[in-house]
Amino acid sequence: MARIQVLDSGTINKIAAGEVIERPASIVKELVENSIDAGATAITVEVRDGGISYLRVTDNGSGIEAGEVRNAFLRHSTSKIRSAEDLELVTSLGFRGEALASIAAVSRTEVLTKTADALTGIRYVNEGGKELIFEEVAAVAGTTFKVEELFFNVPARRKFLKKPAAEAAAVTDFMQKIAMGHPEISFQYIRGNSRVLHTPGDYRLKNCVYAVYGKEVLNELMEVDYDGVLGVKGFISRPQTTRANRSYQHFYLNGRMIRSRLIEKILEECYKDLVMPGSFPMAVLQITLDPSLVDVNVHPTKMEVRFSDEGLVREEIYKAVSRTLGQEDLMTRIVQAEVVPQVEEPVKEKEDWASVFPVMGTQAKTSVEIRPQEKIHKKELWQENGYYSGRQEVLPTVLEEPAPVYEVRPKVEVQPEPEVRPQPQPQSQPDNRFPDPSSLHLVGQVFFTYWLAEADGILYIVDQHAAHERVLYDKIRSVLNRGMLDSQILLEPAVVNLSISDYASVMEHMELFTRMGFEVEPFGESTVLVRCVPYIFNGPMDAGDFQDMAALLSEGSRNISQDVLLDKMAMMACKAAVKGNNTLSEAEARALFESLAKTTNPYNCPHGRPTIVTMTKQQMEKLFKRIV
Numbered sequence: 178m179a180r181i182q183v184l185d186s187g188t189i190n191k192i193a194a195g196e197v198i199e200r201p202a203s204i205v206k207e208l209v210e211n212s213i214d215a216g217a218t219a220i221t222v223e224v225r226d227g228g229i230s231y232l233r234v235t236d237n238g239s240g241i242e243a244g245e246v247r248n249a250f251l252r253h254s255t256s257k258i259r260s261a262e263d264l265e266l267v268t269s270l271g272f273r274g275e276a277l278a279s280i281a282a283v284s285r286t287e288v289l290t291k292t293a294d295a296l297t298g299i300r301y302v303n304e305g306g307k308e309l310i311f312e313e314v315a316a317v318a319g320t321t322f323k324v325e326e327l328f329f330n331v332p333a334r335r336k337f338l339k340k341p342a343a344e345a346a347a348v349t350d351f352m353q354k355i356a357m358g359h360p361e362i363s364f365q366y367i368r369g370n371s372r373v374l375h376t377p378g379d380y381r382l383k384n385c386v387y388a389v390y391g392k393e394v395l396n397e398l399m400e401v402d403y404d405g406v407l408g409v410k411g412f413i414s415r416p417q418t419t420r421a422n423r424s425y426q427h428f429y430l431n432g433r434m435i436r437s438r439l440i441e442k443i444l445e446e447c448y449k450d451l452v453m454p455g456s457f458p459m460a461v462l463q464i465t466l467d468p469s470l471v472d473v474n475v476h477p478t479k480m481e482v483r484f485s486d487e488g489l490v491r492e493e494i495y496k497a498v499s500r501t502l503g504q505e506d507l508m509t510r511i512v513q514a515e516v517v518p519q520v521e522e523p524v525k526e527k528e529d530w531a532s533v534f535p536v537m538g539t540q541a542k543t544s545v546e547i548r549p550q551e552k553i554h555k556k557e558l559w560q561e562n563g564y565y566s567g568r569q570e571v572l573p574t575v576l577e578e579p580a581p582v583y584e585v586r587p588k589v590e591v592q593p594e595p596e597v598r599p600q601p602q603p604q605s606q607p608d609n610r611f612p613d614p615s616s617l618h619l620v621g622q623v624f625f626t627y628w629l630a631e632a633d634g635i636l637y638i639v640d641q642h643a644a645h646e647r648v649l650y651d652k653i654r655s656v657l658n659r660g661m662l663d664s665q666i667l668l669e670p671a672v673v674n675l676s677i678s679d680y681a682s683v684m685e686h687m688e689l690f691t692r693m694g695f696e697v698e699p700f701g702e703s704t705v706l707v708r709c710v711p712y713i714f715n716g717p718m719d720a721g722d723f724q725d726m727a728a729l730l731s732e733g734s735r736n737i738s739q740d741v742l743l744d745k746m747a748m749m750a751c752k753a754a755v756k757g758n759n760t761l762s763e764a765e766a767r768a769l770f771e772s773l774a775k776t777t778n779p780y781n782c783p784h785g786r787p788t789i790v791t792m793t794k795q796q797m798e799k800l801f802k803r804i805v
Contacts, residue, residue, distance in 0.1 A: 198279050201228025202347035207276035212236035221365040227344030237319040240292040243299045250277045282306040284327045290320040305330045353389045358429040360385045399505045403497035408465040417509045419456035426460045447498040452785040507780040509787040611779045614770040626757035634794040643782035644773045645754035650783040651776040662694035664709040671707040671720030679727040
């Protein structure tokens with residue numbers, strides 16, 4: 178057996194770095210979050226080769242005191258907390274004190290930092306965890322981190338990095354997400370020589386969403402603005418605007434970007450009969466909650482959180498989203514989308530300085546702007562990162578002869594524009610609320626499936642099968658809401674084996690299952706007998722549905738006891754509804770429209786397909802080139 182020995186500090190730091198630093202995007206995340214914690218109002222991120230060979234993060238935040246720079250690179254050194262008790266109320270994005278030590282352990286790291294009241298800044302260079310340079314330099318207030326040659330000293334880790342394009346995509350994804358989480362900050366993201374992202378920092382989430390997704394997507398989003406026990410603000414998509422996965426769902430808790438299966442499940446419930454199975458709505462939700470009710474110290478990446486009262490969070494977010502869906506027009510519209518290619522904005526060389534020291538926002542109205550001359554005669558004094566590395570003092574006016582290396586002059590800071598330019602212009606939309614059936618002029622049936630009707634310059638196209646599904650579904654759901662469902666006794670009781678947790682949930686909610694129409698009794702340690710099942714739509718459910726309900730109930734989802742039942746009702750409604758390729762009379766069609774108008778959601782069938790689609794006269798005239 179090998180002898181037990183204590184690892185050296187270098188090996189320990191490299192192992193610890195692996196817990197926090199997985200790829201360039203991990204470094205960008207840690208540095209940007211530090212900039213946010215430092216009170217920055219402008220943050221610029223630049224990467225080359227996907228951030229593997231070079232990345233730089235610059236902010237106009239508070240900077241680091243000269244005497245604290247070295248301490249910032251020690252493991253578990255932080256200015257965010259003082260004791261374990263502080264973890265219960267932590268509001269900063271970073272607090273573990275591992276980021277800088279982990280980054281420096283596996284890269285060549287350089288920092289330039291200066292506080293607002295200091296005369297000079299500090300340049301500090303650390304390579305693989307070893308200090309190389311610590312010197313005073315001229316600088317403006319804020320902090321710039323430059324990280325080069327990631328994993329140069331850990332080749333086993335470096336070979337697992339993906340190609341530069343894939344690593345750059347991960348950085349882009351993070352920058353888009355963090356920008357939407359902090360509309361009060363102006364973010365710039367430069368990849369190679371292209372400016373990929375630029376947000377105004379004007380506190381308007383709408384403008385951040387526009388910068389990330391563009392006008393077409395923004396026009397299909399609905400604003401959420403809810404103030405209750407917790408606050409929920411942001412945007413959710415209309416049911417017809419969905420994606421094939423959940424990667425377009427972004428959640429922020431007290432400014433922290435998080436992943437939450439709980440919130441994903443809440444969205445799924447809110448959109449349950451509004452979208453097709455396998456489709457997911459878009460969402461950008463900013464949640465504010467008392468920090469004492471959240472545990473953010475769950476995972477080293479700080480992306481996962483734990484709520485002390487999940488039931489409260491579930492109910493409040495459900496109210497916020499469902500209220501928005503209930504107040505908005507959910508009619509599916511036919512539109513001619515304008516295809517606008519996303520062109521990355523090239524960054525000119527002479528503009529590079531602005532990316533290093535961005536506009537100071539709410540800080541001092543005047544500051545000293547140091548610009549390199551067109552030709553640098555004393556090349557050794559000017560480093561690539563754009564600051565003077567010598568020890569000479571920078572004067573507040575002009576430099577002495579001979580020809581100056583720098584032009585030093587006061588500049589006036591420009592406040593951010595109140596809106597993104599060009600400002601998104603929302604398309605004018607007609608009042609597409611569900612029409613009054615009595616006002617409709619029925620044009621006729623096409624393809625034996627769709628009915629055409631028009632009123633007030635709008636063409637309505639109704640899928641008769643989807644519409645009938647919704648009508649039947651709502652009828653049986655109203656029976657469920659009024660009281661206990663009818664039951665059917667099984668000829669032979671079904672023996673259902675459950676997991677320990679599911680069995681406990683069934684025993685706890687036995688009264689609920691009885692009200693739903695099941696008759697259940699214990700039959701062993703984790704087994705039950707099902708003697709009766711609900712009888713709906715002229716047909717019984719089966720014992721398998723009971724098992725599904727028990728599993729879902731143990732997850733603790735809102736109204737989960739009805740989920741399987743509602744799905745079953747949707748399937749039965751589909752079978753009972755009038756089919757396509759069936760001819761309806763005009764009277765039958767009008768009666769269907771009148772019944773559809775009275776349902777809780779006349780816009781979608783229980784499976785999420787649209788029941789009705791609209792097209793305006795103007796849109797039709799555009800198709801035929803009568804107007805342009």
